[in-house]
Amino acid sequence: MRRDRTPLALGAIFLAIVAAGPFLPPWLLFILTLAVARGLVALGLMLLLRAGLVSFGQALYFCIGAYTAGGLGIRFGVSDVLLQALAGAAVAALVAWVLGFLLARYRGIFFGLLSLALSMILYGVIVKSEALGSTDGLNVLPSTLFGVKPHEGWVRYSVLVAASGAALIAALLVHRYLATPLGRLAAAIKDNEIRVEYMGASARHAIHVKYVIAATLAGMGGALAATTVGHIDPDMAYWTTSGEFIFVTILAGTGSVIAPFLGALIFGAIHTVAYDLSPNTWQMSLGAALLALILFLPDGVWSLFARRKAA
Amino acid sequence: MAAILDAQGLHKSFGAVTAADGISAAIERDSVVGLIGTNGAGKTTFINMITGYLKPDRGRIHYEGRDITELAPRDITRLGICRSFQIPQLYASLTAFENMMVGVGVVLRNAGLGGFFSRGRPLVPGHSVPPEDAAERILERFGLAEYRNKNAQVLPGGVRKLLDIALTMVAKPRILLLDEPTSGVSAEEKFAIMEMIMKAVRAEGATVLFVEHDMEVVSRFAGRVLAFYDGRIIADGPPGTVLNDPEVKRFVVGGELHRLDEAQGRARA
Numbered sequence: 001m002r003r004d005r006t007p008l009a010l011g012a013i014f015l016a017i018v019a020a021g022p023f024l025p026p027w028l029l030f031i032l033t034l035a036v037a038r039g040l041v042a043l044g045l046m047l048l049l050r051a052g053l054v055s056f057g058q059a060l061y062f063c064i065g066a067y068t069a070g071g072l073g074i075r076f077g078v079s080d081v082l083l084q085a086l087a088g089a090a091v092a093a094l095v096a097w098v099l100g101f102l103l104a105r106y107r108g109i110f111f112g113l114l115s116l117a118l119s120m121i122l123y124g125v126i127v128k129s130e131a132l133g134s135t136d137g138l139n140v141l142p143s144t145l146f147g148v149k150p151h152e153g154w155v156r157y158s159v160l161v162a163a164s165g166a167a168l169i170a171a172l173l174v175h176r177y178l179a180t181p182l183g184r185l186a187a188a189i190k191d192n193e194i195r196v197e198y199m200g201a202s203a204r205h206a207i208h209v210k211y212v213i214a215a216t217l218a219g220m221g222g223a224l225a226a227t228t229v230g231h232i233d234p235d236m237a238y239w240t241t242s243g244e245f246i247f248v249t250i251l252a253g254t255g256s257v258i259a260p261f262l263g264a265l266i267f268g269a270i271h272t273v274a275y276d277l278s279p280n281t282w283q284m285s286l287g288a289a290l291l292a293l294i295l296f297l298p299d300g301v302w303s304l305f306a307r308r309k310a311a
Numbered sequence: 312m313a314a315i316l317d318a319q320g321l322h323k324s325f326g327a328v329t330a331a332d333g334i335s336a337a338i339e340r341d342s343v344v345g346l347i348g349t350n351g352a353g354k355t356t357f358i359n360m361i362t363g364y365l366k367p368d369r370g371r372i373h374y375e376g377r378d379i380t381e382l383a384p385r386d387i388t389r390l391g392i393c394r395s396f397q398i399p400q401l402y403a404s405l406t407a408f409e410n411m412m413v414g415v416g417v418v419l420r421n422a423g424l425g426g427f428f429s430r431g432r433p434l435v436p437g438h439s440v441p442p443e444d445a446a447e448r449i450l451e452r453f454g455l456a457e458y459r460n461k462n463a464q465v466l467p468g469g470v471r472k473l474l475d476i477a478l479t480m481v482a483k484p485r486i487l488l489l490d491e492p493t494s495g496v497s498a499e500e501k502f503a504i505m506e507m508i509m510k511a512v513r514a515e516g517a518t519v520l521f522v523e524h525d526m527e528v529v530s531r532f533a534g535r536v537l538a539f540y541d542g543r544i545i546a547d548g549p550p551g552t553v554l555n556d557p558e559v560k561r562f563v564v565g566g567e568l569h570r571l572d573e574a575q576g577r578a579r580a
Contacts, residue, residue, distance in 0.1 A: 181425045182416075191401075191402040195400040198393070198394060199413070199417045199481070
């Protein structure tokens with residue numbers, strides 16, 4: 001049997017970030033941290049995609065996570081990055097557990113549009129709510145870690161390390177989950193749900209579990225994005241945000257738990273370069289990149305690695 | 312002998328069409344029962360009601376004394392009643408081995424093993440070997456070892472049929488319901504497939520109900536035959552008796568022969 005190298009690779013990437021971080025410019029630290037946050041959301045979408053489900057509304061949980069983190073800071077003065085991330089994940093998980101009873105009944109386009117609708121409801125609520133900052137959004141408290149306020153100039157690095165640590169643990173847990181019978185049921189559900197039922201398993205339950213895991217990851221990603229950017233606004237729940245997450249997930253491919261983070265990094269890079277070159281038409285570059293990807297790498301960037309391994 | 316499965320007065324209609332019109336049958340433990348009848352006679356409806364896919368309008372089904380009429384398919388499967396399909400229901404994008412591993416995984420999960428917090432490699436209940444070995448063993452038993460790494464969607468028809476049946480055997484069924492196990496398979500292959508199934512079943516000790524159109528296969532493998540016509544069972548007994556019953560000859564076997572003649576006539580023309 002082939003040895004499982006994923007945990008080792010994840011650990012190595014984490015150590016590389018910790019070691020290289022102090023030497024990187026702040027803007028790159030910012031891009032890396034956002035990639036980690038977005039990667040968490042994409043990791044959750046990957047779980048759903050493996051079961052054949054595309055959520056067009058993952059921004060719902062991203063936004064819930066972000067506003068939970070922001071609210072903790074503004075209302076209760078909790079500015080600890082990891083506490084905020086945990087709280088964001090927990091609130092998202094709770095909401096997903098409730099909504100999951102409804103969503104796990106639907107497949108295909110109905111699942112996608114229902115999730116989209118739910119995220120747009122949240123968008124509408126925030127836009128109309130003065131207490132939540134309406135369209136202007138709210139500023140988030142400066143981040144602290146374990147009760148300590150990092151020195152000026154080290155804040156970005158501390159947040160990156162905390163986010164990477166949280167993402168490392170999340171990715172390891174998801175990796176283990178994928179190897180369990182429940183995790184492996186995803187491909188079977190995608191292929192033939194009737195057969196799954198006739199083998200004595202509940203596809204609906206399996207999808208509900210995946211949906212909650214995906215939301216937990218998105219909530220954590222949202223909380224981390226909030227502290228990184230220092231600002232939250234209703235656009236975090238908007239459908240274009242959900243679209244970006246799907247973009248990242250497809251860009252990455254579903255081959256490994258590392259892929260979503262790589263995808264998020266590439267997305268961040270394309271975004272940054274395109275925006276720098278042409279601030280008004282950066283979406284066009286993004287669209288062209290996605291088009292090229294679907295044509296040349298339909299199984300995502302990760303298929304490059306998978307192919308090399310097979311060779 | 313004690314009945315493992317007891318269906319009493321099953322009725323099922325779809326609008327104006329009556330698919331089951333008072334079907335009653337008690338199936339004895341470890342028996343091999345052939346279900347015959349023309350298309351639309353109620354055989355598959357009968358199987359669908361036993362497996363919970365269709366709920367009868369009237370009548371009850373008891374399995375080992377327990378009323379299973381209202382249970383969902385997966386709960387009935389968990390009790391040990393497993394079915395195969397006329398058109399193989401496989402996981403098309405997975406290899407034959409991965410197909411088996413899905414089944415093994417479900418068995419582990421239903422036994423409370425192989426969860427997120429379980430450690431080490433559990434033994435598969437009923438197989439007493441680790442998951443991979445259990446999957447390999449069943450593939451071997453059905454002569455599928457050479458197709459281990461092939462995707463289910465590229466397998467030849469007969470092999471798909473066997474893989475479908477092999478999938479039902481993973482859960483160690485007490486009752487095996489086979490819906491036309493030899494349909495779409497060449498005449499030579501039919502007997503080989505049935506032999507393989509029977510060998511596996513004899514080793515595991517299961518009760519078998521199989522739907523079959525080939526009367527040669529029925530008389531060779533079934534110990535008892537239920538002849539369906541128009542939603543009812545019109546004859547029930549050993550194959551020698553049932554297949555020679557005048558009504559069966561007229562409505563079931565005759566129907567088959569008639570269609571056979573027709574087909575040959577068309578071929579000659």
